[in-house]
Structure formats: structure tokens, C-alpha cells
Amino acid sequence: MVNRYGFVRVGAAAPKLKVADPVYNIKEIENLILKAEDENAAVITFPELSISAYTCGDLFGQESLLKACDEAVKELCTFSAGRDIVIVVGAPVSFMQFTFNCAVVIQRGKILGVVPKMYIPNYSEFYERRWFSPANTYKADEIIYCNEKVPFGRDILFQSESFEELTIGIEVCEDLWSAIPPSSYQALSGATLLLNVSASNELVNKAAYRADLVKQQSARLIAAYVYSASGVHESTTDLVFSGHSIIAENGVILEQAERFERESSLIVTEIDLLRLNSERRKNLTFRDSEEISSKNFRRITFKQKKAELKELKRMVNPHPFVPSDVESRNERCREIFNIQVAGLAKRIEHTGSTKAVIGISGGLDSTLALLVTLKTFNILNMPAENIHTITMPGFGTTDRTYNNTIKLCRALNTNFKEVSIVEASLLHFKDIGHDPEILDVTYENVQARERTQILMDTANKIGGLVVGTGDLSELALGWATYNGDHMSMYGVNASVPKTLVRYLVRWVAEKEMDKDTAAILFDILDTPVSPELLPADKSGQISQKTEDIVGPYELHDFFLYHMMKYGATPKKIAYLANNAFKQSYSTDEIKKWIKVFYRRFFSQQFKRSCLPDGPKVGTISLSPRGDWRMPSDASANIWLEEIDNIK
Known part of the structure; x- marks a missing residue:
């Protein structure tokens, strides 16, 4: 009852x-x-x-x-x-x-x-x-x-x-x-x-x-x-x-x-x-x-008795950021894309910039950022060659992402440049005394910061603006290198959740692109999510898959939505997740990943406290200037203890 x-x-x-x-x-x-x-x-x-x-x-x-x-x-x-x-x-x-x-x-x-x-x-x-x-x-x-x-x-x-x-x-x-x-x-x-x-x-x-x-x-x-x-x-x-x-x-x-x-x-x-x-x-x-x-x-x-109601009759949407029917989803994507474009256009006009700089990796986030930037330059009547796309292959870059990057930038007629970060990273390892055989967080973050340095310095050189690529889900988990890919001059994806990024790219491919460019975008959509900071496996495939490390993004987006939107407790969110994902994840898996979510969400607030500006596209945002004001040293203990008590 x-x-x-x-x-x-x-x-x-x-x-x-x-x-x-x-x-x-x-x-x-x-x-x-x-x-x-x-x-x-x-x-x-x-x-x-x-x-x-x-x-x-x-x-x-x-x-x-x-x-x-x-x-x-x-x-x-x-x-x-x-x-x-x-x-x-x-x-x-x-x-x-x-x-x-x-x-x-x-x-x-x-x-x-x-x-x-x-x-x-x-x-x-x-x-x-x-x-x-x-x-x-x-x-x-x-x-x-x-x-x-x-x-x-x-x-x-x-x-x-x-x-x-x-x-x-x-x-x-x-x-x-x-x-x-x-x-x-x-x-x-x-x-x-x-x-x-x-x-x-x-x-x-x-x-x-x-x-x-x-x-x-x-x-x-x-x-x-x-x-x-x-x-x-x-x-x-x-x-x-x-x-x-x-x-x-x-x-x-x-x-x-x-x-x-x-x-x-x-x-x-x-x-x-x-x-x-x-x-x-x-x-x-x-x-x-x-x-x-x-x-x-x-x-x-x-007075009434309380009931357990283990299973709910109402549908609990496993993907609350993504409308389930195609028509509504397409309309949502169109609206969000236009908001992103309008935000970036205002920033470009205000700064007087005529050029943009984007690091392109062949992944979904950088692809969406590029598509937003291209549309922005189009409505501002500025040529695509003013968009400086830079791919920066490193130790983990695979042929698939590398080739997709080149093909996409050529198809969109951007000003494309390749800058390898391998030699610079090895020199930096030497400077700080790090053994490149040790594939730890230093090994990964050196690469991310080297890439950001290249982007920022290129922007200074040409008088451009660095467009950030990180999304809302990554910000929630702190899945970004502080002062590396965490930083930009304007983050167009900052309030777009990972589960929606995929549909946005697909929508642009289907509605805005020619057949050949759409084919490139569809292959990017089929590529596993990865920062590609660790070497590829023996077959040359991506070895570092983000969701194997931090957990499925569809779960984390679900957790984020209910925590932010309704202030729900971990126990209630786990209860909802068990109803929403009962065909996909066990209770133990949900409990494991919700603990990862809360631990990372609390410990990584310091990254969110100094985020670049970016357009708010939905009701959930982690901007420290607007929707989420949280001290970086807040304790997660009561939330983690509650998760430990989930049966």
C-alpha cells in the first residue's frame, strides 16, 4: 500500500x-x-x-x-x-x-x-x-x-x-x-x-x-x-x-x-x-x-499499514534522460543541439573570436563538440576551415579512432592537424622521473595534460577559442584529468549526459549530414567508449574501456538523475534501479556501481568547482555557478554506509 x-x-x-x-x-x-x-x-x-x-x-x-x-x-x-x-x-x-x-x-x-x-x-x-x-x-x-x-x-x-x-x-x-x-x-x-x-x-x-x-x-x-x-x-x-x-x-x-x-x-x-x-x-x-x-x-x-511493494506497477524509465519514442527523442535532440549552438555562438561573438580549436579523438564527445562547432560557424557565416581540429595520437590510440578522426575532419572541411604527443610525453616522463613502463595515473594524466597544453597554446597562437568536449556523466564521476581534458574555454557538452550524447550524434548523422559523412559518424557510434590512454591490446584494439573501469554509463546516468532531480537516497535509487534494470543487472551489480558512483561523485567535486562555462541544456546541471554548489571536502560517509546496508 x-x-x-x-x-x-x-x-x-x-x-x-x-x-x-x-x-x-x-x-x-x-x-x-x-x-x-x-x-x-x-x-x-x-x-x-x-x-x-x-x-x-x-x-x-x-x-x-x-x-x-x-x-x-x-x-x-x-x-x-x-x-x-x-x-x-x-x-x-x-x-x-x-x-x-x-x-x-x-x-x-x-x-x-x-x-x-x-x-x-x-x-x-x-x-x-x-x-x-x-x-x-x-x-x-x-x-x-x-x-x-x-x-x-x-x-x-x-x-x-x-x-x-x-x-x-x-x-x-x-x-x-x-x-x-x-x-x-x-x-x-x-x-x-x-x-x-x-x-x-x-x-x-x-x-x-x-x-x-x-x-x-x-x-x-x-x-x-x-x-x-x-x-x-x-x-x-x-x-x-x-x-x-x-x-x-x-x-x-x-x-x-x-x-x-x-x-x-x-x-x-x-x-x-x-x-x-x-x-x-x-x-x-x-x-x-x-x-x-x-x-x-x-x-x-x-492510519494504514505499510507494504513492501517489491515490484512497481509504474514503469521506471531506465534511461530518464532519453525519451523512449523516436519522435520525442528527435525533438529532444534538435532542441539540445540548438541550445548548444546558441551558447557557443554567443561566446564566439562576445570574444570576437573567428577561430575555434578542438581536440578530436574519434570518440563520441569530441565528435559532438565538433558537430556543434560546425553548425555554429555555419550560422555565423564563418568558414569551416576556421575550425582547427587537432588529433593528438598517443600510446593508446588505435587505428580505428585515428582513421575515423581523419576521415571526419576531411569530410567536414576543417583545418586539420596532427600532433603526436608520444615524444613530448616521454620527455616529460624523463623530466619528472617517471618510468614509462608503469601504466599508472601519472602515465595517463601526462598525456591528457599534454593534449590540453597543445590545444590552449594553439588557441593563443591563432586567436581562437578552445571548445571543451567533456560531458555531464564524466563530470559527475570526475572521469577527467584535472587541468587536462577537464579544462577548456567553453564546454559545449557540459550538461549533456553520456546516454544522450550517442543519440545526439546519431540525430545529426541522420538529419544534418550527407550519406558518406553519416557513415563515418555511425562507425564512431559503434566504437567502445575509451580515453585511449593505455596501449592497445595485441590485436590493435582498444584495451581501456571506460565502462569496465567506472561502470555502465546507463546506470550512472540513472543514479545521477534521481540523486540530483529528487534528492533520492541511495537505497531508494537502488530500489528504482532494480525495477528499471531487472533484466540487465543483478542487485549485486547495481549495489557495486552505485557505491562507485557516490564515492567518485563526492571525491571529485573539486574538479566541478572550477568548471569552464557551458550551456545548460536540461534540468540536471553540475555547474558550480548555477545548479550544484557543494564543498569539495564534503564527506560521503552517510551515503556509503547506507549503500553497505542495502540487502
Whole structure:
């Protein structure tokens, strides 16, 4: 139901109903509750007036129907006795001279509260004011309902005692369609899970609009939103309903019901409440809105047991930086590439430079940097020969990367130069007394710094600007030589994760290049990721593969995303990774690499503290001037100890 990582499983139901038959309807509702319990749901939401059906019309003025609805609610209370699940149903609630269209909240045999509809539609096909009063026409906090005194009003939130992040706010159908929905105030007062009991009828294009409305409200309020709508068995006198239930979280629709189902339907998925709270803590605009707009809400508490939920129903994207569908991915690549180009163009214009210098290795990062630079020079109407591409073969350079470098630079018509670093590195080994047979960090870093010296000095000589090639994933892991490839005059890839670099290069190859140049880029895409600082193997192939040393970049990008975006703990990230990568990596492998990630992330902050400028392209950035301010001497102990305790 609710687990220790902040996930609460929720359901939205559309029962098969008979209009004005509460006895039949309550049985369908109870059957769906049992199904939701089997799914370990903590909360289930039913449609508007689901006890009676929405389209009863003037029958809502009949005492027989109203009493039958009350009896059905009593039956539901009896059914719920001993059950943890929070049940939210729609019912007409009549007392004194009023009848209200309400959401009734029930758990463990008790009515926790009754929330009346605020906005009563009375236009086009809707005539609800004929039967129902709006919430503000009754000022008392309680009513006598089903023979007991229960909380009543639009100012009620339902707060879990077992899991403090779970606070439920409720609105009824039209409330969401108003200019300022009640859920706005509910969220600003702490509600994280918003429920809507609805009977929205179908019209052409209304389903898409409805989904957008739910999605946008969940995004605006940094909340989860569960929308349950009446199904096809409502009256079809003039209106048709579809059972369009929706579960959204912070602007993302997690689950939608198939519309026009003939049988009762139920959708169930998890909401990540800790993620929502993390987003709210970081969003100063949300906090400022709370000060201005929050209302006084009563909180009604309830208790629930916690559940393990070892496997999640919701899809955990193993590649959160990379859209899964091709169209969205291509659009993401186009947008990022244009941001990179615009950033570099501004820097070139500001400095008055007419030349750029890039070290080209035949790898993905330097290839992307070159493609960005080429496009930049194109839009600035500067010739490609003003881009000085320098390949600097060393002890580990292989024929494949070397040849791809030459072919690419020639195909792009850049000013190409080759400068071997072998002799200079050997001389430097001699100067510092290092044995070149010892293939340690000194052996590697001498080469990286020699290359950077060549690039910087060339830039000084020609009046150019050194374009950096390192990416976000390398910065997170500190996989760069301090004052070597770590340094440049402008780092165009600084906030592009490694998992996305590959797709960007592929996108440029497919959308921007001729067939022959694209073929070179495709071969670069197929080359293993390597700094090529250690000698090749006996067959002349790359011996030093980055992911064999620091771990798979798809895992590290996953860890980085959830740590940075949501402040998730290592245990929660490992839990998510086990769900996302269960077909690819064992729990032990995930535990091994997440420990490497945290150890390196903390120990390598000193490199990030003095990064060159570079364009921010997404929500995750490690710039010390903007998104990530962390002391270089912070201890990683509490994170590493938590990882050690992962079972």
C-alpha cells in the first residue's frame, strides 16, 4: 500500500452501474475494492455520484432514492470495516433543505469526512443546480449523515498518520474545470494526492482536453492527481460517458483507462510522494505561492499499514534522460543541439573570436563538440576551415579512432592537424622521473595534460577559442584529468549526459549530414567508449574501456538523475534501479556501481568547482555557478554506509 521509499499505490475505478439502483451499484463498487486490495492499493477513487449514478435527473428529488443511497453508504461502511484501503465514492447527501453532490471518504468502517462539490455546472447539457446546492451554502463543519456526526466541508484534507507525506485533497468533477480549482488551495496547504470524482461526458476531442487538464494541474501543483470518471452504463438519454480514468504525477500521465469499456474497470499504479515533496522543497515559486494563497484546512487523520511493494506497477524509465519514442527523442535532440549552438555562438561573438580549436579523438564527445562547432560557424557565416581540429595520437590510440578522426575532419572541411604527443610525453616522463613502463595515473594524466597544453597554446597562437568536449556523466564521476581534458574555454557538452550524447550524434548523422559523412559518424557510434590512454591490446584494439573501469554509463546516468532531480537516497535509487534494470543487472551489480558512483561523485567535486562555462541544456546541471554548489571536502560517509546496508 505505502512503502518505505515513498510509493503509495492508488486506483481509479469506473464501475458498471445501473441508474438509480444503489443496491446494484454498491455490489459493483465492493467488487472493485476487493480487486484494488488484491493489488495492494492504499486509496481507490470512484466516479461522481457513483452510489446512485450521475444521470438520475429529477429522481434526485425523490426521498426513496436519497434514502437508498444513504443505506448503500452504510453498507459500504460495514464492508470496509477492518480494511486499510481509503475509499472515495460519489453520493448525493441530503439534510435539512439541502442536497449536495459529494465525495464520501470511508475507511475501516467509518466515514472520515464528506467533501461537497463547490462549482455546480448549469450550462449546456448540465442542470445540476436544479438538484444540488454548492458547497458554500452550508457553513457548519459537521453534519448528521448515516446516523453519525461526520466532518463536512470544502476545507477538509485527509492526513495519513502512518506516512506523513500522504495528504489527500478531494474535488468533484467541475471543480477541476474552474478558473481556480479547489485542488490548487489543497496542494498549497500540503495535499500531495489529489482525487477527483467525476462524471465528465464524452464529446469530440474532450478526452484529450481532459487528459491535458489533469496533467497540467498535477504539474502546476507538483502533485499526484487521480481522476475517476463515469462509465458507459450511465444514462444515454443525451449524454455518453466513457469511464476515462486518469492517474497523473507532476505533469506525467502514469496510467489511463481504456475508454468505452462495457465492464467495470480499474487502473492501479504507484505515486512517488517523496519525489513530489523533493520537487516542492526546491521550487521556491511553489513555496511563495503557499504564503500568498493557502487557506485554513482541517486535517482528518487515518492510519494504514505499510507494504513492501517489491515490484512497481509504474514503469521506471531506465534511461530518464532519453525519451523512449523516436519522435520525442528527435525533438529532444534538435532542441539540445540548438541550445548548444546558441551558447557557443554567443561566446564566439562576445570574444570576437573567428577561430575555434578542438581536440578530436574519434570518440563520441569530441565528435559532438565538433558537430556543434560546425553548425555554429555555419550560422555565423564563418568558414569551416576556421575550425582547427587537432588529433593528438598517443600510446593508446588505435587505428580505428585515428582513421575515423581523419576521415571526419576531411569530410567536414576543417583545418586539420596532427600532433603526436608520444615524444613530448616521454620527455616529460624523463623530466619528472617517471618510468614509462608503469601504466599508472601519472602515465595517463601526462598525456591528457599534454593534449590540453597543445590545444590552449594553439588557441593563443591563432586567436581562437578552445571548445571543451567533456560531458555531464564524466563530470559527475570526475572521469577527467584535472587541468587536462577537464579544462577548456567553453564546454559545449557540459550538461549533456553520456546516454544522450550517442543519440545526439546519431540525430545529426541522420538529419544534418550527407550519406558518406553519416557513415563515418555511425562507425564512431559503434566504437567502445575509451580515453585511449593505455596501449592497445595485441590485436590493435582498444584495451581501456571506460565502462569496465567506472561502470555502465546507463546506470550512472540513472543514479545521477534521481540523486540530483529528487534528492533520492541511495537505497531508494537502488530500489528504482532494480525495477528499471531487472533484466540487465543483478542487485549485486547495481549495489557495486552505485557505491562507485557516490564515492567518485563526492571525491571529485573539486574538479566541478572550477568548471569552464557551458550551456545548460536540461534540468540536471553540475555547474558550480548555477545548479550544484557543494564543498569539495564534503564527506560521503552517510551515503556509503547506507549503500553497505542495502540487502
